[in-house]
Amino acid sequence: MMGPAIEVQSLSLQLNRVVLLEPISAMFKPGRLHAISGPNGAGKSSFIKCLLGLMPHTGQVLRHWSGRPGQIAYVPQQSAFEASLPVTIEEFMLTSITRWPLFFKRRDAHLQRIDELLQRVGLASKRHLRLGQLSGGERQRLLFAQALERQSLLWCIDEPMTGLDQAGQLSMTAEIAQLRDQGATVFVVHHDMEWIQQYADELWIIEGGLAQHRMVSRKQSSLIAEACA
Numbered sequence: 001m002m003g004p005a006i007e008v009q010s011l012s013l014q015l016n017r018v019v020l021l022e023p024i025s026a027m028f029k030p031g032r033l034h035a036i037s038g039p040n041g042a043g044k045s046s047f048i049k050c051l052l053g054l055m056p057h058t059g060q061v062l063r064h065w066s067g068r069p070g071q072i073a074y075v076p077q078q079s080a081f082e083a084s085l086p087v088t089i090e091e092f093m094l095t096s097i098t099r100w101p102l103f104f105k106r107r108d109a110h111l112q113r114i115d116e117l118l119q120r121v122g123l124a125s126k127r128h129l130r131l132g133q134l135s136g137g138e139r140q141r142l143l144f145a146q147a148l149e150r151q152s153l154l155w156c157i158d159e160p161m162t163g164l165d166q167a168g169q170l171s172m173t174a175e176i177a178q179l180r181d182q183g184a185t186v187f188v189v190h191h192d193m194e195w196i197q198q199y200a201d202e203l204w205i206i207e208g209g210l211a212q213h214r215m216v217s218r219k220q221s222s223l224i225a226e227a228c229a
């Protein structure tokens with residue numbers, strides 16, 4: 001099974017009369033790890049949100065699935081949870097898994113699945129903490145666990161390493177590489193060129209509102225160095 005190719009036709013974005021993205025046309029190959037990089041404020045997160053249909057852009061984003069269209073997994077750039085929210089990690093995951101209100105009966109199978117996912121991101125021992133009690137790295141792990149639940153072949157991951165310690169970064173990298181190896185089409189917004197050189201299949205740079213794609217093979221690391229000089 002392979003994720004979709006993503007075709008972008010004259011995609012542009014303007015908010016409050018500010019042009020965030022100049023028209024972009026590109027074809028993103030399926031089953032690849034696409035790194036999106038570029039300076040702060042260049043429009044990387046906005047671009048990802050356009051791919052997801054979360055921003056009122058002009059132009060088209062076409063998803064070419066090889067079979068039936070699937071779900072999209074989105075891991076947003078880190079945001080804080082409201083500290084007083086009376087929701088634990090387990091309850092948060094439960095609502096993601098069941099799409100039911102919290103007062104419905106918790107089924108053992110759901111709790112077991114949640115346990116598996118939390119184990120995978122190293123949060124199993126924190127399942128009873130409230131969202132507002134989580135550290136930045138823990139929030140990042142939780143958002144990733146929630147996205148994993150969707151078993152998607154199309155992933156958009158916005159700066160996944162923010163706040164993660166070294167072990168967390170290694171396991172996040174392994175998870176992302178595994179998604180790609182399983183055939184998913186993966187977009188990762190990332191600033192770390194060494195990481196991109198080692199793990200990404202393609203590099204796309206958004207700069208000054210324009211998407212200039214400088215695509216390189218993972219094996220041609222010298223080309224990446226040239227692109228980023």
Ligand SMILES: Nc1ncnc2c1ncn2[C@@H]1O[C@H](COP(=O)(O)OP(=O)(O)OP(=O)(O)O)[C@@H](O)[C@H]1O
Nearest residue numbers: 015016018020038039040041042043044045046047
């Ligand atoms: N509603 C809005 N109206 C006008 N400008 C906005 C609005 N929302 C975001 N922006 C601006 O759009 C630009 C692009 O933001 P975006 O978050 O996409 O950048 P980014 O490349 O992901 O940045 P970073 O690397 O810092 O995360 C920024 O300059 C931001 O201030």
